[in-house]
Amino acid sequence: MAEVTLFRTISSPFALRIVWALKLKTIEFDTVMEDFPHKSALLLKYNPVHKKVPVFVHNGKPISESLVILEYIEETWKQTPLFPEDPMERATARFWAKFGDEKLLTSIFQSVLRKGKEQEEAKLDARKNLEYVEEQLRGKRFFGGQTIGFLDLVLGWMANLIGILEETSGQDIIKQEQCPLLFKWIQDFSEVPIIKESMPPRDKLISKFQALQQA
Ligand SMILES: N[C@@H](CCC(=O)N[C@@H](CS)C(=O)NCC(=O)O)C(=O)O
Known part of the structure; x- marks a missing residue:
């Protein structure tokens, strides 16, 4: 698996936030496109609590919940800051x-x-x-x-x-x-x-x- 992989669906507005953040920060990533109502075994493994997209996998470790993922991206990749400084x-x-x-x-x-x-x-x-x-x-x-x-x-x-x-x-x-x-x-x-x-x-x-x- 790539260093960064995003599990999403074509229409999820929550996952789209992550796509935008990664692109703004020019971070390369792979996408796994889920086709609901079927959920891949990997999605269930990575997000057993909510079983939802987006799931963000960095170096094999998953994070769920789009707002949490955005914070993680901001703290990990400093270029093009998304949050205000103050x-x-x-x-x-x-x-x-x-x-x-x-x-x-x-x-x-x-x-x-x-x-x-x-x-x-x-x-x-x-x-x-x-x-x-x-x-x-x-x-x-x-x-x-x-x-x-x-x-x-x-x-x-x-x-x-x-x-x-x-x-x-x-x-x-x-x-x-x-x-x-x-x-x-x-x-x-x-x-x-x-x-x-x-x-x-x-x-x-x-x-x-x-x-x-x-x-
Ligand atoms: N609070 C979550 C919401 C995520 C969410 O609701 N994802 C929907 C797609 S838009 C989902 O995966 N639904 C699958 C299900 O409910 O079974 C976030 O911000 O990531």
């Missing part, structure tokens, strides 16, 4: 990364996948959560400042998936007038060459989310 800014970026995964992502998915009252509640939550994140962009082009950093990679799933979720659900998630900074960030982030070239194929994402919507 400890308070670093802590703040970690706070919003956790918020993004625990609150924002959940509320957005529920706002398109749930029905009835649950959906209405999720929509209100999603709107409020988007406004919180919008505030983090005030005065900045990217969450990382002038260039993309850790929080951009963590929230990158919005650039990747919001358009797909809007198309497959027929609902607006981000309105330009409500979140102009986030709207612009999605455009700018998606145009960064390393980000753009690694985006999963749109048709595959559409079929996946159409199936989810029907289920």
Whole structure:
């Protein structure tokens, strides 16, 4: 096995963060593309607790959980720093990364996948959560400042998936007038060459989310 191997799926937004981080830091890596619901014996061996991607294997040793993997990559390869230097800014970026995964992502998915009252509640939550994140962009082009950093990679799933979720659900998630900074960030982030070239194929994402919507 190569020095660095990433277990991922074609559509996993969590794994995509790791692809982007490795490319930004110009770290060579091998990819093992999992085809869920089948999980390879190696994936189960390397991530017996959660049995999920991404799994990052460095010199034969596995690490799971994308936020943990990003921290490991940052500490191991110093080039192109992803985290701010200032400890308070670093802590703040970690706070919003956790918020993004625990609150924002959940509320957005529920706002398109749930029905009835649950959906209405999720929509209100999603709107409020988007406004919180919008505030983090005030005065900045990217969450990382002038260039993309850790929080951009963590929230990158919005650039990747919001358009797909809007198309497959027929609902607006981000309105330009409500979140102009986030709207612009999605455009700018998606145009960064390393980000753009690694985006999963749109048709595959559409079929996946159409199936989810029907289920
Ligand atoms: N908190 C985890 C989430 C990873 C995750 O949910 N991965 C999904 C793919 S997007 C997965 O492997 N799901 C397989 C399963 O749930 O069985 C992370 O940040 O790495």
